[in-house]
Amino acid sequence: MAKAMAAAEVGDDVLDHDPTMRALEEKSAQLLGTAAALWVPSGTMGNLIALSLHLHRGDRFLAPRGAHVLTHELGSAAWLAGGMPEPLEWNAGPGRPTADVIRAEASDGERYDALRTTLLCLENTHNGAGGAVIPPHEHAQLAAAARDCGLRVHLDGARLWNAATSLGVPPAALTVGVDTVQACLSKGLGAPVGSVVAGTSDFVREARRVRKMLGGGVRQGGVL
Template sequence: MSGDASHRPLDLRSDTVTRPDETMRAAMAAAEVGDDILDGDPTVRALEEKAAEILGTEATLWVPSGTMGNLIALTVHLRPGDRFLAPALAHVVEFELGGWASFAGGVPHALPWSAGPGRVSPASVRASVPPSQPYDALRDRLLCLENTHNAAGGTVTGPGEHRAVTATAKEAGLLVHLDGARIWNAAVSLDVQPAELTWGVDSVLACLSKGLCAPMGSVLGGSAEFVRAARRLRKMVGGAVRQGGVMAAAGLVALSRIELLRNDHSNARVLASGLRDLGWEAASPETNIVLARVTDAERRVSELHRMGILATTISGAVRFVTHADLSEKDIQEVIWRISSMSP
């Protein structure tokens, strides 16, 4: 490969850096729109109906971001002082600025990864919710799951495991919210329909602006009653928009491309294998996130940046995320550039 290629940045910081292609831009330009606050936007409505069908929920609500969707869900479900359970290093707890405290008034409790990286077991849920507590104890109200689990390296929870954990939570009297920001990746990895991963949940958040390449937007699903409450909160936090069909059109195109995530997963495996061949400690990924364990992740990311490879750090590891804007040739270029570094 040419050394000149090292001057072209290759961005693996996240699958949020993807850009809409010409097909998606054309759909946005041609979208039928209306005032979604006053009388509804037809394209937003079409997206919400399609997303509900795919996710297996009664209804969904378009929101500008996944963080807003999670915030709305927790605020609907929690009352001030309620405790909610979540896997350790859950995105909703660690990377969303504590909105659960300032808006919902919730108190998080981390569950260990007792069923594997990023995954919790029915036993750990059961052990965290005593059958009876004194009146002055925190009230356990909600279990927040995450599929795929970002900080664990895009790990997936399968349908059977999801059902077991969700059923246990229900038996303990808990509501269940699923942060499915990358649920599409989980479904593709497992060769199942997304609805198989939402069984029993009271709400689910799914992003359109990551691997599916929409410029912005997520959908928040649940019962019709839940979505009515969520719609009011969306307005409260400034998430209601007027002619939202421009963005919803991109979301509809995104939902037609879920299967293309297989390419990202394949490229992630190629990258992890190449890193291992170079002496790096990198487990084979389940989806599109590769974590490489190094002694000084911050220094290593700086070195990568100087050679035109953009990455991030998480939990003491270097994180690479493959996405639609990177081809297999780009991934081979990343490996070639890294080959000049010491492991």
């Protein structure tokens, strides 16, 4: 790894894009089944970028109880992204809600002053539940339930590589139906630092701007 870092082709990723980072992003998008991807310094920043672009200030979002976005990101989902978190109970096993729970929690009142639920955040594997894995058919059911309720879907796939290995499926099989996904490069892959956040080309274009706002723009990032 040290030799690869020393020999990396680099450029200014804030200005013209670092060629090694661009190759990483293109490869990541291919693996995750998305149109584009963006390198970010950490998974927490990747999740925060996605939530910031999905939520309007005061929107309610759903996530399984104990999810990383609820318990280990220091409230940035509320503080910076402006979202109101709502934990979902694990009625399908550790770290795993059912589609019925999502439908029940996503139904909002008709009053203008009721909370507006707009986003579902899933986590695979669910670290707080001991690395619980959501298999593809369950993931598809949860994403479909969210879609039926008019919700967008973000997947915190910090350990998606581990889930894919455990299940013997390609990572893209675990991103079906999501709008965005974050995957950590320092977990299953052992990279020294970094994650990717992925989605449509329009999403990544805006995500690059938010990354800069949050101080995540780097120069010769190819060494990472």
